[in-house]
Amino acid sequence: MNKTKEEILDAALNLFSQKGFSTVSIRDICSVVNIKESTVYYHFQNKEAILNEILKQFENHSESLIAKMSSAFPALMSDPQAIEKLLPKIMNEYIDGYLTDPFCNKVIRILSIDQLNNPKVHQMYSFWLFEKPLEIQQFVFSIFNNAGIISCDDPAFAAEKFYSPFFFCLSRYLISGELTQEKIGIFKKSIFRHIEEHLR
Amino acid sequence: MNKTKEEILDAALNLFSQKGFSTVSIRDICSVVNIKESTVYYHFQNKEAILNEILKQFENHSESLIAKMSSAFPALMSDPQAIEKLLPKIMNEYIDGYLTDPFCNKVIRILSIDQLNNPKVHQMYSFWLFEKPLEIQQFVFSIFNNAGIISCDDPAFAAEKFYSPFFFCLSRYLISGELTQEKIGIFKKSIFRHIEEHLR
Amino acid sequence: MNKTKEEILDAALNLFSQKGFSTVSIRDICSVVNIKESTVYYHFQNKEAILNEILKQFENHSESLIAKMSSAFPALMSDPQAIEKLLPKIMNEYIDGYLTDPFCNKVIRILSIDQLNNPKVHQMYSFWLFEKPLEIQQFVFSIFNNAGIISCDDPAFAAEKFYSPFFFCLSRYLISGELTQEKIGIFKKSIFRHIEEHLR
């Protein structure tokens, strides 16, 4: 991709994730990238198109991450005991490659800020922060249940229970305010404690 | 308070909670209240002052609710077994008089939408959605621990664990999208199941 | 009506009739009226609304002129010989109060300039420059024919024949280029000669 176009996307990502789509002006973006406003319109049809490109990249990123994480499932199904070794690995991948990944973290912020103004964003927010994670976890709990490792009669509820601290800590430490290494540390410590507690 | 002023506040509350502070214009408010824009400036110094008044009312409401709910604590301390009878009552008060209360619910939406643009809102968001609820619950868990009803070596973590499903369901059912009776029903059912599970 | 609003309408009328609607900017209008651009939007919803107001005034003006001119018809029907006295009067009313009337002349220019870009303008152009004048003249020729004053088997064609020099001279002397007293003089001389010739 073109260098300027990338810079625009990068600046937009940062600004949108800090102040929300509608509060950021094309001028704001341009003064970061150091180009003229009309230049933006050479690279993008309009302001919305910048957001859409960001969202598309996020969707690609998310989907490939899920694909990658899902590749561990077959192994799990044949040897469910592997969970104790695999789980931390998967969790770290999820946290480092998604929740705290600079790009994804910013998009997640955008999703949570702009969900109310933009139907498309709202749908993505619901999907990537509620539906998809719950679906995956519910699926995993079903497997474990079938394998006799755990007994849970309602995988959907189990998933909700398991995911709740995730969502809470995500909101509290990774989205609210600036993202610092310190906050990431607190987040990880807290989350892994919740996971341990849950597995007991 | 003056009738027009109240109508402005009411319209602003609705609009802010639907689209966020910066996306709502004075025009928008006026076309709901059916007054001219200049009239707003008779009642409020500026747009921000409208928001501030709403936030102040919310803070008053929240504090008096906490005071009310806290009044049950002394009784609990002398007879901790009363918890089983009191808990549902307190929870319903919290849900009906706060999370799903038309006024509070809207303000909570405002807090979550505008936390990133407005430092004051950010501080209130942190306080009322994270710090305060956790503080109270931590306090309650300490009492129970001291009373020997439950044994929890880390009340802070226990509070986080207890509050997480609350926050999750709040975000999922009470804030995202429009608030319907159906969603409130799902929220309550889900929350009470989490509470039960937790108490076991 | 408000003074500023009238000034805006007046400036817009002049500019639109000189350069066409889309070529005139709000800035152009403002620099004539000596107001800021935002002021225009206090008085009009948008640029198009200015044009629409002008067109509405024109339509009112045209309709009342027709009503006035038509009031002579009953007299004509009872005494068709009166035509020789009435005709010049009617014609002068039509020319002075319509074709060369400063307001109407400018609007007619607008109609002829912008007919291609604006469907509403196109429809008004067709109506006021083709359909309506022909309809009226056709009606008059019918009356005279029935009264035996003239014999014309096809009033529609007679009207077209009678109106053609009107339209030609209108286009040549009253619309093309600036409207001067000299041109009005040439127009009138030419038109009255055509009328005489026609009546013979």
Add this chain to the structure above:
Amino acid sequence: MNKTKEEILDAALNLFSQKGFSTVSIRDICSVVNIKESTVYYHFQNKEAILNEILKQFENHSESLIAKMSSAFPALMSDPQAIEKLLPKIMNEYIDGYLTDPFCNKVIRILSIDQLNNPKVHQMYSFWLFEKPLEIQQFVFSIFNNAGIISCDDPAFAAEKFYSPFFFCLSRYLISGELTQEKIGIFKKSIFRHIEEHLR
């Protein structure tokens, strides 16, 4: 001429004649021709130059048509009775090769749309729609008068009278709105009736 250049001219002709010069953007032209905007500037110095080239072609076309039509005059002067045979031929040539000719018709539209914004266009409009046709017809009427075929003491006025229905029908049927075969039919029928009527 270069193929791309011709395509640009062709697209510009169509668009200018539909919406007027200033309303058509280089982008509009390019999206028809399927080239980039910068390419236009390889073939033309600027937007105006495209129009000028079109106008030059029109002028060449018009002049050669006149030359062709004028070649019949000497024959007419020696045998004025030939008029009855020649006239329809000349008229058809004028209508088919000029007024309804796809290229000329479009340019005539451009002339009538843009006469008010562009002095050069205004001059051409006056010349080709008023002065030249009247000059030619006046010349013809003089010949006939001198030859005793008709007696007209004012050939200029006769020309105006003869040309008026032409101009009217041209404006009404050939310029206003889209040009269809049906409209051409109505135009021809109407015009030939006017000519007949005139010759009687």
Add this chain to the structure above:
DNA sequence: GATGAATGAGTGTTCATTCAT
């Protein structure tokens, strides 16, 4: 209490044009 009128600053966007490649 309320409003009519005005405005300065800003917003997203379009356009003709340039120029190096």
Add this chain to the structure above:
DNA sequence: TATGAATGAACACTCATTCAT
């Protein structure tokens, strides 16, 4: 021949705010 990239100037329009009445 053609284009990718950029730009300055302009455009219609919005907004929070002011102030005299």
